[in-house]
Amino acid sequence: MDADITKAEDHPVQSIDTHTDTRDYLAHSRRDAERKGYVDWLIVDVDAHHVESVSWAEVTEYIEDPVVRHQATMYQKERVGAPPYGLNGDLGLRYQDVGGRIPHQSSQREKVEETDVHRDVVLTRRAMHGLAVNYMVLFPTPMLFLGMHPQTEMEVFLCQAYNRWLTERILPGEPGIVTLVVLPFNTPDEALKMVEQHADNPNVIGFCVTSTRYKPVHANEYMKLYRAIEESGKPIAFHAGYHWQDPSLATCNTFLGMHSLGFTWCNIVHMTNWILNGIPERFPKLKTLWVESGLAWVPFLMQRLDDQYLMRQSEAPLLKKMPSDYMRENCWYTCQPMEKSNMRALECTFEMINAESQLLYSSDWPHFDFDTPSVIHDLPFLNEQSKRNILGLNAAKIFGLNPKGPKAG
Amino acid sequence: MQMIRVGAVEEFEDRSKRVVTVGNAEIGVFRLGDDFHAWRNVCPHQGGPVCQGRLYPLVRENLDDQMKSHGRLYDEDKLNIVCPWHGLEFDIRTGKHPGTSELALDPVTVQVEAGDIYVLL
Numbered sequence: 001m002d003a004d005i006t007k008a009e010d011h012p013v014q015s016i017d018t019h020t021d022t023r024d025y026l027a028h029s030r031r032d033a034e035r036k037g038y039v040d041w042l043i044v045d046v047d048a049h050h051v052e053s054v055s056w057a058e059v060t061e062y063i064e065d066p067v068v069r070h071q072a073t074m075y076q077k078e079r080v081g082a083p084p085y086g087l088n089g090d091l092g093l094r095y096q097d098v099g100g101r102i103p104h105q106s107s108q109r110e111k112v113e114e115t116d117v118h119r120d121v122v123l124t125r126r127a128m129h130g131l132a133v134n135y136m137v138l139f140p141t142p143m144l145f146l147g148m149h150p151q152t153e154m155e156v157f158l159c160q161a162y163n164r165w166l167t168e169r170i171l172p173g174e175p176g177i178v179t180l181v182v183l184p185f186n187t188p189d190e191a192l193k194m195v196e197q198h199a200d201n202p203n204v205i206g207f208c209v210t211s212t213r214y215k216p217v218h219a220n221e222y223m224k225l226y227r228a229i230e231e232s233g234k235p236i237a238f239h240a241g242y243h244w245q246d247p248s249l250a251t252c253n254t255f256l257g258m259h260s261l262g263f264t265w266c267n268i269v270h271m272t273n274w275i276l277n278g279i280p281e282r283f284p285k286l287k288t289l290w291v292e293s294g295l296a297w298v299p300f301l302m303q304r305l306d307d308q309y310l311m312r313q314s315e316a317p318l319l320k321k322m323p324s325d326y327m328r329e330n331c332w333y334t335c336q337p338m339e340k341s342n343m344r345a346l347e348c349t350f351e352m353i354n355a356e357s358q359l360l361y362s363s364d365w366p367h368f369d370f371d372t373p374s375v376i377h378d379l380p381f382l383n384e385q386s387k388r389n390i391l392g393l394n395a396a397k398i399f400g401l402n403p404k405g406p407k408a409g
Numbered sequence: 410m411q412m413i414r415v416g417a418v419e420e421f422e423d424r425s426k427r428v429v430t431v432g433n434a435e436i437g438v439f440r441l442g443d444d445f446h447a448w449r450n451v452c453p454h455q456g457g458p459v460c461q462g463r464l465y466p467l468v469r470e471n472l473d474d475q476m477k478s479h480g481r482l483y484d485e486d487k488l489n490i491v492c493p494w495h496g497l498e499f500d501i502r503t504g505k506h507p508g509t510s511e512l513a514l515d516p517v518t519v520q521v522e523a524g525d526i527y528v529l530l
Contacts, residue, residue: 005412005413005414005527006411006412006413006414006431007413007414008413008414008415008429008430008431008436008528009429009430009431010427010428010429010430011428011429011430011435011450011461013428013458013461014427014428014461015461015462015463016458016461016462016493017463025458025493027458028451028456028457028458029456032456098496099465100463101462101463101465101491101493101496101498102493102494102495102496103463103493104493368495368496369495370494370495371455372455372456374455374456375455
């Protein structure tokens with residue numbers, strides 16, 4: 001053979017596991033951003049997570065009720081063999097890592113030597129570097145189940161404590177880290193107080209309802225809340241989740257099946273009630289964002305509601321246009337996990353939702369179905385301006401973020 | 410064509426792997442029995458570092474002759490590399506995803522000469 005013989009170098013990271021540095025984990029993503037040229041674009045990741053339960057002893061110190069705070073303190077200090085204080089949800093049924101195949105979903109045990117900021121700030125910064133994003137919107141993880149808590153007051157206690165801990169301990173550590181304050185939506189008056197408390201905080205760029213809950217979004221008791229959010233000028237987001245104990249989802253024997261349906265079903269129900277009860281007509285300046293349900297459900301629901309609405313308009317008298325018009329003009333969507341197996345269907349979806357102005361990039365890092373910015377950048381049917389809009393400029397517009405990035409004047 | 414020495418055969422245990430770099434290229438080299446296989450360290454799904462993932466045997470459904478399921482089993486004759494980003498699995502021997510013909514790893518020619526492993530780029 002006519003060949004030059006050279007020696008290969010061992011890769012410094014032979015195997016990725018739960019101890020791998022996030023920057024090594026996401027090295028290919030960073031490299032893609034540099035090679036493909038979008039590393040200098042404004043990129044806003046509208047949905048990323050940290051695992052707040054790792055810091056639960058700190059969070060529970062912020063519970064306002066002195067008796068509950070004391071209970072939580074004692075529990076965190078002494079209780080063994082139990083999940084973090086007050087958190088509900090199927091804590092032993094979290095199979096997202098597919099039996100260890102996706103280590104970053106299980107744990108991020110990497111070394112953090114910085115002591116000037118909270119560990120979560122460091123981990124988030126590393127993810128921002130790897131994904132080449134300028135802003136990262138941070139959401140909690142186990143708290144996404146709080147809408148199903150049997151003690152409605154516990155949702156209030158824990159949301160209030162988490163929001164204070166997040167805004168006081170985490171967000172000041174890095175200007176690019178922002179959040180949508182998690183509302184105790186099952187107690188509308190307390191949710192309203194939380195909006196009033198955080199509305200003027202520039203690091204709070206909106207408000208979040210965790211979608212896994214059975215309370216109808218059109219209930220009259222929410223109207224004061226929607227008015228307050230509308231007046232704040234900040235969006236309300238419905239962040240999807242799953243609930244395996246839901247009777248129909250309980251027929252699914254795989255996490256794959258349950259998760260595929262669960263993360264869309266909750267937002268399909270809420271969107272249906274939101275539109276048919278004319279909430280966009282009642283609060284025309286209220287911007288709604290639908291998070292982490294992917295996109296394929298949207299064309300389905302648009303067509304389904306339009307079809308039925310024409311025959312039963314008298315049941316939705318507030319509507320002045322077709323349901324799909326509201327879904328396209330009054331709603332915004334995050335892309336992840338973006339269904340990509342049929343590119344023609346995806347292109348049609350982008351047209352139906354007017355993605356150029358209504359779609360926002362989200363990673364969902366560090367969860368198992370996260371998307372890097374390349375999923376948008378590499379789409380063959382988008383021009384560069386559309387890609388820039390979806391990856392960052394649309395988010396800058398609806399959240400009022402600096403389009404030059406958090407550190408630019 | 411460039412011939413790049415990865416290491417000696419004896420440095421590789423059965424069912425083991427090594428990820429190497431050659432310039433900007435990253436390559437995973439795998440040993441299965443007496444055979445060596447090499448693949449680019451780029452997952453066809455989203456570009457993840459597939460060869461830096463964990464090795465798992467292929468999972469099969471345990472059906473009886475009446476088509477009743479009795480759970481799942483590992484097929485120890487088939488070994489997959491699993492991309493750590495999203496869990497996509499690829500057969501070490503063929504580079505193919507077990508569930509679709511649409512996704513496969515990018516192959517690199519591997520050669521054994523005089524007890525040494527080489528990849529050809």
